[in-house]
Amino acid sequence: MIRILFFILLVLCLALGFAWLADRPGELSLIWQGQRIEMSLMRAASILITLVAAVLIVIWLIRTIWLSPHTVTRYFRARKRDRGYQALSTGLIAAGAGDAGRARKMAARAQGLINADREPLIHLLEAQTALIEGKYDDARRKFELMADDPETRELGLRGLYLEAKRLGATEAARQYAERAAEKAPQLPWATLATLDHHSQVGQWDEAIRLLDQSRAAHVLDRKEADRKKAVLLTARAMSKLDTDTKAARDDALAALKLEGRLVPAALVAAKALFREGNLRKGASILERIWKEEPHPDIARLYVRARGGDSAVDRLKRAKRLESLRSNNAVALAAVAEAALEARELPLARVKAEAAARLAPTESVFLLLADIEEADTGDESRMRHWMAQALRSPRDPAWTADGVTSPSWLPVSPVSGRLDAFEWKAPPSQLSGSIEDGHLSADEAIRSLPPVSAAQHAPAREAPGATSADSAPTIVEAEREPEIKVPERKETVAMPAKSKEPISDEEADPFFGRPPDDPGVRERASEESSKANFRLF
Incomplete structure (x- = not known):
């Protein structure tokens, strides 16, 4: 395009020059070897331009003839290279499709047409072909050659890392990932693999440093990097909670600044503040995250924030949580548990039944069974609630890769992946469906058997009294009227x-x-x- 514009500009300049000469006519007189030559200025300019063009054409012809051997050689070399690249492209497509025979044939053809030192993709094609054919040793040797070449170092380390993962060589995979992360910190796979390894062995400082480097290199998205750093800070705070309470508190608070809804970080921060005697600030942290994420662990820690509180005091704190997040099953269950401990059984029953209507889970019906045992002691009613619990959905738990944990962990014990645990309902372990014979909460409450007189709460004897000299107690007329x-x-x-x-x-x-x-x-x-x- 630029050449065309330059040619058009040259033609315009020549046209303008001839027009300028045409408007200004003149005569040109030249004496050469005793002869006088006279001509017009326009004719002289035309002859001059023609001579210059002829000279340029002659120079071009001489140069073309002189360089023709090199031109012919370069032509055949380019043709051979084009055929090699065509074979290389076809071989890579065949390797991707799993056609080992065609990939091997194209690799041999490409290697004969292209110098492998100048085109490292030939090594990649040979390594991929060896992997398809099951020749893993040959493929590993090719990847090692690529890892030694500065141009293909990252590609070779990637292949060696994947081969080590396939063979279960965790230590070798870690070393390859660390080499790749050191040479090229912009590689996401190397950074994440090294980060997972540091997290598995508890090297939280190294993991945080590597995460900061990857964030500076824009390897990870800002939101994802903040989440992972919050998880790492929480894990480091958990490891320091028993030895360095202040450092644990600072790490947990920093994690909450990055991820305000991270429940484990709030729990660690509150525990550290409670140990320092700062109950007010610790409770405010729990209350703030409770409004966003009502979690049973938060309720349990909030209710038992002070060790010397009585059961009535714990009930008041549970009611405080319910006021912050009303009409919530977790809050209602917390109040019911606290009321059961305080022996306010009517309140416990009302709150537990309300929680069952909102979230009919296994723990709620087990709580109703405990309330029934403390209130009436009726075994048939207790069995009713326990049977309902068996047919109800399981409660949410910290789950990662199909494994549940009683507490949150920063790393999955199965895959070693960072931030793998989620608060969700685990899969049911029953062979049949939990819906078989399942009743709704209202139906379960309505179908509760009446209190059996024989199964009513056992008699309470005075201290030191025996069953032989115990007398019947007073029975009110309104309970058993005179018949x-x-x-x-x-x-x-x-x-x-x-x-x-x-x-x-x-x-x-x-x-x-x-x-x-x-x-x-x-x-x-x-x-x-x-x-x-x-x-x-």
Whole structure:
């Protein structure tokens, strides 16, 4: 394109020059060897331009004839090179398609047409062909030759790394990845592989340094780099929590600045602050992340932030969490657990049933079974909740590569991948579907069996009293009213009220309820009342 424009510009300049001469006519007189030559200025200019053009053409012809052997040689060399590159391209396509025979044939042809020292792709084609044919030793030798060449070093190290991973040679793969990351930090695979290795062996400082280098080289996206650095800082904080609380706190807070919704970082920061006696700041961190990510571990740590708190104090803190994130199953379950510990069983039952309606999971129904055991002790009702728990979905847990962990880990124990654990429901281990015979929370609550008198809460005896000299307790008329039989004009015999004052130990409420609750009723009294009723 530039040559065309230059040619057009030259023609325009010549045209302008002839036009200028035409507007200014003149005569040119020349005396050469005693002869006088006269002509017009236009004719003289035309002759001059023609002579210059003729000289240029003659020079071009002489140069072409002189360089013709080299030109012919270069032509055949270029043709041979083009055929070699065509064979190389065909061979690479065949290797990618898995055609080992054609790839080997094209590799031999390309090697005969192109010098392998000038074209390193021939080594790559030979290595790929050897891999397809199963000649792994030959392929490894080719990759080693490529790794020694500065031009193909990264490509050779990549091939050696993949071969080491295939053979399970973890240490060799790590060394190849480190060499590649040192020579070319812009390679994502080398950086990530080295980062995973440092994370597996707990070299958090080296992993953070390498991550900062890769971020400066724009290897990783900013969001991904921030997430990985937050995970590494959290892991380092967990390792320092028992030895250096201050450093653990600083790392955890730095991780929260990079990833504000990272629950393990918030837990480590709160634990470090609690150990330093800064309960207010630790609680505020838990409250802030609770509003975004209501997590059972956060609720558990928040409720038990102070070791000397009573069960009632822990219940108040659980209610505080519920006020921050209302109508949430995790918050309701936390309140139910705290109420169960505080022996406020009606509140525990209400909150647990509400949590079951929002998220009918295994732990919620097990919690209802615990509440049932503490409240009524009815085995049929307890079995009802436990059967419902078996048929309910499993609770979310820290899961990575199909493996669940009771606590968060920075690295997967299966693949060694950094930041692999996720808070999600693990796959069900039951052979059948969990939906078989599954009831909804409302149906499960409505189908709860009535309290069985025989399975009601066991009798509570006063300290030092024996079963032989224990007397029936007072039964209120509103619980067992006097039953009149008109035909015989008789009433049911009721246990006589004791005239002796009941001691404080005997009147000790059963789980916070009045002493006349069925929980402290003697079973012998119940059987006696039923026997008298059957007489009539």
